[in-house]
Amino acid sequence: MVRQPVIGGSAGEPPEPPQKPVFSLGGEGEQERLDEELRPQRLDDVVGQRAVVERLKIMLNAARKRKEPLGHLLLDGPPGLGKTTFATVLPREMGTECQITSGPVLSAPKDLLPYLTNASYGSILFIDEIHRLPHTVEEFIYPVMEDFRVDISLGEGLNARTINMRLKQFTVIGATTRSGMLTAPLRDRFVNREHLDFYTIEELADIVRRNARKLHTKISDEASFEISRRSRGTPRIANNLLRWTRDFADSEAEGEITTLLARDALARREVDDLGLDRQDRRYLETLIRVFGGGPAGVQAIAHSMNLSADTLEDEVEPFLLRCGLLQRSPRGRVATENAFLHLKLQPPEPGSEERQRRLF
Ligand SMILES: Nc1ncnc2c1ncn2[C@@H]1O[C@H](COP(=O)(O)OP(=O)(O)O)[C@@H](O)[C@H]1O
Ligand SMILES: [Mg+2]
Secondary structure (H helix, E strand, O other): OEOOOOOOOOOOOOOOOOOOOOOOOOOOOHHHHHHHHOOOOOHHHOOOOHHHHHHHHHHHHHHHHHOOOOOOEEEEOOOOOOHHHHHHHHHHHHOOOEEEEEHHHOOOHHHHHHHHHHOOOOOEEEEEOHHHOOHHHHHHHHHHHHHOEEEEEEOOHHHOEEEEEEOOOOEEEEEEOOHHHOOHHHHHOOOEEEEOOOOOHHHHHHHHHHHHHHOOOOEOHHHHHHHHHOOOOOHHHHHHHHHHHHHHHHHHOOOOEOHHHHHHHHHHOOOOOOOOOHHHHHHHHHHHHHOOOOOEOHHHHHHHHOOOHHHHHHHHHHHHHHOOOEEEEOOEEEEOHHHHHHOOOOOOOOOOHHHHHOOO
């Protein structure tokens, strides 16, 4: 289904391969390969996100009945919640081709061109991390998404001219962890926008049970809840913890995942009761010990932890915010009283100046 785009080069010239495109979802790292192994293949296999699934089904039905391409779709939400899953399930449901690329590998308009000329009527072009598209590529894509037209400038000075090329009508699916970083014109070109939110423990337990079956591992219901409770609302983390627990069961026991064994395995992985891992706790510890609990800027925290601010904003902060361990204030990040308690640290005294400064 995923196919390699080719440029129709001029006679005699071999087609030029696009710059480092991502053709296969299994392609890059180990995590992608693991994601791929457990990825739902059809919309009906997708767990949770009911409202999103219902709306997508309506879009699909309408497009199929009218025999028209889907409208452009933007998926946003923290990592591991199913953006790539939805983006790859939709072409399968439509029975169309899908090409895959991502913002950072499209460094100039010419990198996008092969995908555009290759797009057949009704096919899907999935652009992952679309907030990282360079500005020049973003401007180039506006007329593409609006009128299925590219404007190519040829020559310079007096000889300069612009060629308009018509494209087949196709669908862009964009995925982003930062919809706030998209420019308004780009966001406006997506008629459909869906936000993916964290999953409930029941939904994650359902995913864990299904995937244990796929991995031919026996797991008790209670153990699947034990894993889900500590998965930070995120299917990718649930899958990773399931894999770890399965390894633990095979290595240290007879292979079956019981509740006790799951607890043991998760403790060994240093995942705590709330699902915080070492990196999450290090974030809170840095905020409390180095910055007195805040307010502190994310750049400063990132610097102290020797990590990028992007990693913190994408992977660490959303869950800490959601479970009330962190607050964002105009002056920066603030650790809440619950964060102190969770780390077994003494929160500032009620009425103290420190407490006032921290807004709680
Ligand atoms: N709704 C879902 N139902 C079942 N599994 C899911 C769901 N969403 C995500 N997953 C699983 O989590 C993994 C990560 O999902 P993915 O779509 O790659 O996340 P994202 O692209 O948002 O980072 C996938 O391997 C998939 O198996
Ligand atoms: Mg993805």
